[in-house]
Amino acid sequence: MKRLICLSSLFFCAFPVWAEVGDAMSIVTTLGSLVFVIAFILVLAFLLKKMRLPALGHQKDLMIIRQLPIGTKEKLLVVQAGEEQFLVGATSHSIQLISKLEQPLASGSQSVEHPFAGQLNRFLKKNDKI
Structure with a gap:
């Protein structure tokens, strides 16, 4: 803890404008930011795991x-x-x-198009004509 206070005071000496805010407030905002970044990384990891992206x-x-x-x-x-x-x-x-x-089923581009893909293609072609 003493090292953190020494480092923060050294940091505030380098930037005297921030020294006015106070050590307590800066430590709280720093820790809050750190918790936010760690939570954000964990949420992204969870979402990537759920999406099951292909290799x-x-x-x-x-x-x-x-x-x-x-x-x-x-x-x-x-x-x-x-x-x-x-x-x-x-x-x-x-x-x-x-x-x-x-009898093997057709694969790749020969397979039946999904309904959403068909609607999207029609919408894009309609906008190309305009």
């Missing part, structure tokens, strides 16, 4: 083609491994292979 490296051999949520934590996935596709059931506790697909 930076693209994996060409293994990818999820389609997914269908069944419940709050359960979903069906069509997973492509190499040239083969599999229907997989996933819960929060386990992943089960249901079957291998005989």
